[in-house]
Amino acid sequence: MNERRDSIYAVINLGSSYLSGLLAYKGSDGRVEPITAHRIPTHGCIRQGCIHNIEEAARLISLLIDRLSESLPDGASITGVYVGLECRSMHAETYLASIQLGEDGRIVTQDDLKALEDEVNQAKYSGMEILSVTDPRYRADGKREYTPRGVRCRQLEATYQLVVARQNIITNVEETITKRLGLRLLGIIPTPIAEAVATLTTEESALGCAYVNIGGGTTSIAIYQERLLSALYILPLGGDNITRDLTHLNTRLLESDAELLKLQHGSMNTSVSKTLQIEATSTTGGQSKTFSQLDINRYIDARVREILKNVISIIDEAGFGANVPKGLILAGGVTRTDYFYETLRKLRFEFREARLRRDVYAEGVSPEFVEEYASVIALAWGAKKEGVSYEVLPLETLMEERPEPAFSTIEPSRPSPSTTSGERLEGGYTFHNQTDPLPEEYAGEEEESREESRVQRPSWISRVKDQLTEIFDTGEDD
Template sequence: MDTNKLVYVALELGSSHICGLLAYKDALGRVVPMASRRVESKGSIVHGTIYNIDAASAIAKEIIRDFNQELESSGYSISQVYVSIDCRSLHSLRHIVSHSYDGDGILATEEHVKALEEELLKEQFDGYEILSVLPPYYHVNGRRENSIVGMLCREVRVYYTLLLVRKTYVRLITDLVEKRLRLKLAGILAAPICEAQVILSPGIRQMGCALVNIGADCTTVSVYKEDALELLRVYPVGGSAVTRDLSTLHILREDAEEIKCSRLSAVSEMKDGDSFVEIPSFIGKEAQQIRLLDLNRCAQARMKEIIANVQALVESSGVANRIDGGYIFTGGGCLIGRFNRLLKDMGINDSIQVTSVNDKLFFAEPNTDEFFASPSQYASIVGAIYCATKGCLEVANTVFSPLTEEDEFENEPSKPLRQDEPLHSPSEGRTTRREEYTRDVEEDLYSQSNPMPRKEEKKNKFSLGRVFKDILDVASNTRPEGEEEDEEDEEE
């Protein structure tokens, strides 16, 4: 791996699991995973929102600690992290800014575009914060354009799509990362937007489509037309609602989840009445058998509710009759049996079920990690890495060079080196002669006062294979200018 290649870290706060991904992008722009973790949220995240920050931070600390252990042999450590969210308060808002110019108009430049966006950012939204502003489109002199730079404009209407989230949740995430993890917050990313980047091609977004993610506690609907987001809404009901419904039949929650994943269907058929599901016994309750037909009817009612709300949300976008790409479903909730049959029964004939990401944007060696054995679980966090722009590592260890008597105190003190700066900079990331000399003196004093030998440092038992071996090799082989000449002089 090139020492100038950026490495990214992302955490996804999901209702069922908190996921972490450590990855970089190769020369083709593909996301290449280096390490991943997927830990049960255990009630710390509800409807995609932090419910218990202590429990959530404990899980996040565990993930970051494991990643730092993986990085230990490379000399890097995590300094900042991206957080991907898909919470119930996340939604899109269309905002229009209009301007008219006298005479023949103006020749639009980048400065005019920035001035329009600055005017937008002055807007206040009660209780909400602008998470991001998506690339706008324009109506110039009555025509739709994707850019106005270089055009003569008399009248301009700019159609911005804003992503809003509650301010209280932004403060919670900031507290989680900066105060509890003691890291910098590289950015808060909207998981549905990131997911769309690695699942939908520009052509599909141009045709128009509805991307639906049925998660544990939330179902997210993103509608695209002409490569622009028309609507983003989060419906606070997901696949875990089926599990809760089953638990009302005197079934333990964990047994209900297992039955849902292995036996249930979204459409009930009369032949299901001939099959029975054995419910394990628990304290005060004997083992029982329930007809599969009754369980499927329970699941069908809940799944029909979810799909009906998806249809209503798509209709509210105003482009429902023009999404030629149809519906695209992803997420664990759409893995239930006979799901496509339910869609057809409810009038959604043109639909696709996606359980992985575009292989042109993602690359993982076979059997790299069990986390990637279930493709539907990693699309949004891979999308977060794909959308990340800031390197998330910093140099943790320094690279030492041999001392000579002549240039013992020659170099100036080194500055801290971040991971997104070149490692081979001659004045950064390297211990100075004065610092090495001080270290040697201190070790001599220590050995005189304490005759017992120091314990050997614990070797790192983790390895990232070829990825970080390249980093370490290049770093350790980087020598100061003139060092080879010094060594030749010493040999003479």
């Protein structure tokens, strides 16, 4: 490889509705400098985040690679990619490792921490593959320690979260990328984790929150406490369910027509007039059809409320209801539905719209581009190995300046129903780089809040669950 060239990173996100790809440089500060990005509809070859049809997926990914390659300099080609995954079977397993340091105790050394790391590296789950391992939560003699090295204790414990997915899903990814396309699979990154790490503020991840991405085929819930992942859940619900609901309107629709109707006229506003009518034209041509706007909105409102109620219930039933005082950080195509946030404000609980932090991407990248390609920017931020190789070029060619990143002229594609960090490298998996310890001011607050949670549950979880059961939030016209 030509050492004079800058490293270029290539990432692909396997969304249920769209395949998204990005080529990017990284600045000296680690910020992502996009070169080009594209997205292609999956047409059903990826279902609920899993590759369903390997041949069609390979064809579409090859087409995506070709489009990305058009922006590369002469002599450069994409040879390896990171793949972002958000599949139905993905979840976090809690793993507890511990070592005894003698009856009288002794000072914890780096070798002790390495022994705990080696133990978790040997973990196995039948039929599953480990994609990433979080940094651990340490306890010395049962007391929380953020930096245990140098502390004297008798027993040292480390609790890890291992993100796993079914082996056959990983096999399909490897078959598609390496065998069908001949590319190096540089890593499989859990997309929800990559997005959360690139989105959450220090306060949110330290005090406790849930990062929720409502995409096309799945809804992911990543719960953070003490700046570390505490749980991960993937629900098989998303924008595709709304599309299928709309096929059952009084005038039956094809799914392609229902999808277009959702994108062009969908809203959660159930206070519109009963007499308001809209016209929609079929994607296959033919006569236009007339629909009640209120009927469309009621279908959408009911399904989105159901998804949100499932999210709230999972957080509560998993025992985290008292530990997410910063509420929900919401992302994904469904959250772009008209009147989505207005509906949430009626429920009166803590939430905000997810946006990548400014330290993740370079200056000059348009907000529209960041919103449209947030998932692949987050994946590129966590990438460690370059994915583009160069031919050996003549000396006069080496003296030419590198092409400027093209992100300033990239136009985002139309909004889609879904937009969706650890990494699984060729030889195994690695730990997240979350090196900063929990700030002391948050550490004390977190310990106090955990003690309080044992005797009192917060009111907003149960209240919001009750409110979400009122499926049709009818207006004055009703």
